[in-house]
Amino acid sequence: EAGVAQSPRYKIIEKRQSVAFWCNPISGHATLYWYQQILGQGPKLLIQFQNNGVVDDSQLPKDRFSAERLKGVDSTLKIQPAKLEDSAVYLCASSLYLGETYEQYFGPGTRLTVT
Amino acid sequence: SQQGEEDPQALSIQEGENATMNCSYKTSINNLQWYRQNSGRGLVHLILIRSNEREKHSGRLRVTLDTSKKSSSLLITASRAADTASYFCATAPYNQGGKLIFGQGTELSVKP
Numbered sequence: 001e002a003g004v005a006q007s008p009r010y011k012i013i014e015k016r017q018s019v020a021f022w023c024n025p026i027s028g029h030a031t032l033y034w035y036q037q038i039l040g041q042g043p044k045l046l047i048q049f050q051n052n053g054v055v056d057d058s059q060l061p062k063d064r065f066s067a068e069r070l071k072g073v074d075s076t077l078k079i080q081p082a083k084l085e086d087s088a089v090y091l092c093a094s095s096l097y098l099g100e101t102y103e104q105y106f107g108p109g110t111r112l113t114v115t
Numbered sequence: 116s117q118q119g120e121e122d123p124q125a126l127s128i129q130e131g132e133n134a135t136m137n138c139s140y141k142t143s144i145n146n147l148q149w150y151r152q153n154s155g156r157g158l159v160h161l162i163l164i165r166s167n168e169r170e171k172h173s174g175r176l177r178v179t180l181d182t183s184k185k186s187s188s189l190l191i192t193a194s195r196a197a198d199t200a201s202y203f204c205a206t207a208p209y210n211q212g213g214k215l216i217f218g219q220g221t222e223l224s225v226k227p
Contacts, residue, residue, distance in 0.1 A: 004157075031213060042203050042217030043158070055212055091157060095213060102213060103148060106157040 002026065004107035006092050012113045018080035021110045025073070025094030031055075032069055033104060034077050035091040043091055049075065082114045121204060121218040129226050134191040136221040138204030139184075145207045147180055147187050148215065152201045161189075161202075166209075194225045 005024040013019050025032050031050050035043035046065065048056040051072035060067070064083070069075040079086055089111050093104040122137045138147070146165045150158040164171045164180045164187070171178045177190040191198055201222050205215040 033215075035217075040219075042205075042219050044217070045214060048212070048214060050212075056214055093158075097213075103160040103163055104213075104215060105160070106150075108157045 004092055004094055004105055006090075006107035006110055008110055009108065010111050010113075012115065013082055015084055015114050016081040018078065019082055019112065020076050020078045021090050021092075021112075023075045023077070023092030023107060025075070025092070026105055029094035029096055029105070030072070031095045031097065031102075032075050033093040033095075034067055034075070035093065037089045037091055037109070039088070046077070079112075082112075084114050087112055087114045121202075121221045123221060124219065125222045125224070127224040127226065128194055130194060130196055132194055132225075134194050134198070134223055134225070136189045136202050136204075136223070138187045138189070138218055140187075140204075140206045140216075140218075141185065142206075143209040144182075145209050147178075148205045148207070149176075149178060149187075149189050150203045150205060150217075152203065152220070154200075158203065191223075194223075196225050196227045199223060199225045 007022050033048050034046045036046050037043040046060045047067045049069040052069045067077045089109040091106055091109045093106045095102040095104045120139050128134055146163055148163045149161040152158045162173045162178050164178050175192045180187045201220045203217050203220045205217045
């Protein structure tokens, strides 16, 4: 089966600019996650969707980050305006159901550099 | 916030040796998962152990879980150069809908 797709793979922007990332989860996966992984650290959950509804966005910096999952399939994550500390890899993951025993499948990530 | 703490942060071994990585966590969990991340790539799920399980095997991987000590270990036997990667433990806190909290990771280097 096709994996989680993300684009772009790399992005370089200047601070205060805006940027958007796209994710297409595995077909049929109801739950979608966005993580931020800063170099040398483990991924940190930003937001979790179940179909097109938000389950958890407690760690999303809502003053600059936004995410949506229209029609419960693809998702976009936006940063506006970007700060230097937003430089990181943004990972999208999906799982079959909202639940506590299902593994998550990760995409290759988008590496963002903010200069 | 990061829940898991992994030990060691880095590990270098020779091919054929065993590698052991440890993970400690703070809150009650539904399950604990281990992931591998090769340089510059996404994470790959390795194994999941539920809170009512104590040990699980998958190929050359052996995972243990001690909920009383809030700790887990990942053993890779007969390591290969291809096992070189970062390994992360991730905990699924109880009753939080599948959310995963990742540790800082252990960077494993297996020398041929």
